[in-house]
Amino acid sequence: MLKIKDLHASIEDKEILKGINLEVKAGEVHAIMGPNGSGKSTLANVIAGREEYEMTGGSIELENEEISELDPEERAHKGVFLSFQYPIEIPGVSVTNFMKTAINETRKAQGKEEMKAGDMLKMIREKSEMLEIDRKFLSRSLNEGFSGGEKKRNEIFQMAMLDPKLSILDETDSGLDIDALRIVANGVNKLRSEDNATIVITHYQRLLDYIVPDFVHVLYKGRIVKSGGKELAQELEERGYDWIKEEVEA
C-alpha cells in the first residue's frame, strides 16, 4: 500500500525528517509514536502533500505509484486521508456541503458521475449514526464552534464518507474524553478492512488500547529509531521515551 524510502523533508530550511523508511501493507495498522518535536506531524503532512513542507529527498509510493509530486487533492483522489490534529474552522461552509463537494470533486477526478442526492443523504445518515453525530450539527459551519471532541469525531466522519485507502490519524486522541475516544476508535475499527491501511500517530498509548496496531514505530529526531509489535507501545507507556533517547544517543 504505502512505501516510504529514505524520506527527507524540511520546513523553512530546517530539516525535520532525516531519512524515514516505512512500509505499510493493506490490512495493517501502524502506530507512530515519539516525543514532542520528533517529526510525527511533519510525516503526516508530507504524506498528505502540504506545500509548506519541502521534500528534499526520498520517495513516497502509494500502491507502487510515486505520489510525492502530486497536489494534496490528487493524493486525496488516490485514497490518502489525513485526520488533522487541529481541524480547521471554515465559517460559512456547512459540514454537509463540504462533504458533498469533496465527494463529488473526488468522483469527478476518478471519472465517475456525481453522487445522487438521495444516495448522499443515505450515506450521511449512516455514517453520522456510526459516529453518534447529532444530525443538527451537519448543517452547522464546518468545525466552527465545535468542541475538541466534536472536531475529532467530525474528522472520522469525513474519513468514513470518503472511504480512503490510506488513513493517517494525526493525534486523533488529543482532546477526547473517554466516551468520545471509544466512539472514534469504534468508527475507525469498523472502517478497517483487508483493502485499506491506517497509520495512527499518537503521543500516548491510550488510543492504542482501542485501535490495536500491528506495528509500532518510534520516531525520534526525524528518524524511526525503533520498531516492534503492539507490546512496544505498552513498554513506552510504562518507561517513557527517555530510554529510547539514551539508546539513540549512545
Add this chain to the structure above:
Amino acid sequence: MSFKDKILSSFIALENEVDTETYAHQLRNEALASFEELGIPQRKEEAYKYTSLKSLFNKDYSLFPKKESAIEYGDIKPYLIHQIDAYRVIFIDGIYSSHLSETTHDKFDVCLMSSALNNPKYSPVIEAYYNKLAPKDGLTSLNTAFAREGAYISIGKNIAVEKPIEVVYFSTGNESTLMTQPRNLVVVGENSQVQIIERHQSLSDNQVLTNSVTEIFADKRAMVDYYKIQNDHLNASLIDHTSVEQKSDSEVRLHTFSFGGALTRNNLNFYQRGEHCNSILNGVTIIEGKQHVDHSTLVHHTAPNCESYQQYKQIFDDKAVGVFNGKVLVDKVAQKINAFQQNNNILVSDKATINAKPQLEIFADDVRCSHGCTIGQLDEDALFYMQSRGIGKKEARALLMFAFANSVLESVKIPEIKSRITKLIAKKLGVEIGFDL
C-alpha cells in the same frame, strides 16, 4: 472642447427638446449653474482621494443618443431576473422602451420620470420630493441638469406591492461613447412595502459612462428592499448617487453587488429622520484585473432609538482597487441608537489594493457604535484542509471566498436574486461547483 464646455452647449440643445416652463426645468437651470461652479470632483477633494475620475471624463461622450435602437426581448433576457414575475421598467440608451417593459398596475404609480416631470398630475409629488434629497455636488447637479428619464415609483399608504419592480438601463453601443443620466424617484407611503432591483447594463464593448441619481423616501412604517446588481461590461463605468430618507419605524435594506464594470463609484447616503428606523446597507464586491469599486456610505442618525447595520465583504484579485469610505454621523439628539459597521476585505493578489476608511462622528453620549475593518488573505491552512479532502485548489479558494461573502447573501430576501448572485459569484470565481451552502 472640454467636458464642461460641451455640457453648456449640450444644454442649449436639450432646451430645444424639453418643456422649459416646468418646475423641473427651473431645477435644471439651477443645477447647470451649480455644475458650472463645482465641476467634476478632483482627487484633491477628500471624498475622491482614492478614486480618480479624470480618465473617465476626458472622453468625448455623446449625451443624447441619436438613433433609435432595435432591441428585442431576447437580447436583454439574460440580464433580467426572469424567473420572477416582476414589474419591469426598461430603458434603452436612456429612452424608455414600452414594448420591453411591463408596468400594468392600478394601485400605485410605476411610470416614467419624463411624464412625472411634465404631467401636472404628478407635480405635488415632484415638488415635494424631486431633488430634495440628492446631495448638491457637481455630478448630481450634472444629472439634475440633464436628467429626463428614469423610473418614477410612487406608492401610497398601506400598499404591499406584490411583485418586485425591476428597473434596468441598457446601453446598446450605437454611440461609440455614451454618457447617460438616469434619474429615479421612489416614494413609499406609510405602512407600504416594495422591492426594487436596479441594474445598468451595456450590450457592447463601447465606452459607457452612467451618472445615476436615485432618491428614495420611506414614510412611517414603510419597508423598502432595494438591490443593485452591478455586473456590467468592462468598458462601462458607473457613478451612482443614491440617497435615502426614512421616517419613524421604517426599514430600508439596500444591497449592492459589484462584480463588473471598469470603475464603479457608489455614493450611498441614508438619512434617518424619525425614531425607530432601521437602515441596512450590505455589499459584496468581487473584482479583478484593473477594476475599481468605491463605496462611499453615509448614515446620518438624526433621531433617537434607531439602528443601522452596514456589512461590506470584498474580494480583490490582480490589480483591482477598492475603496470603502464609511461614515456614521450621530447627532446630539440621536440618543440610544445602535450603529454597526463591518468591512471585511480579502486581497487575493499582492498587487490588489483596498483603501478602507471608517469614520465615526458621534455627538450623542448614550449610543452604541461599533465598526470593524479587516484586510486579509485567504487562509492557507483552510486551503490545505480542503485540498486534503479532494477539493481542488481553485475550487477550495472559490468555496472559501463564497463562504466569506455568504453572510451578506443570507440577508437577501428574494430567492431568485440569491440564486442569481450565487451563480454570478461562481462564474466570477471560475468554478462550476454549486454553492448551496
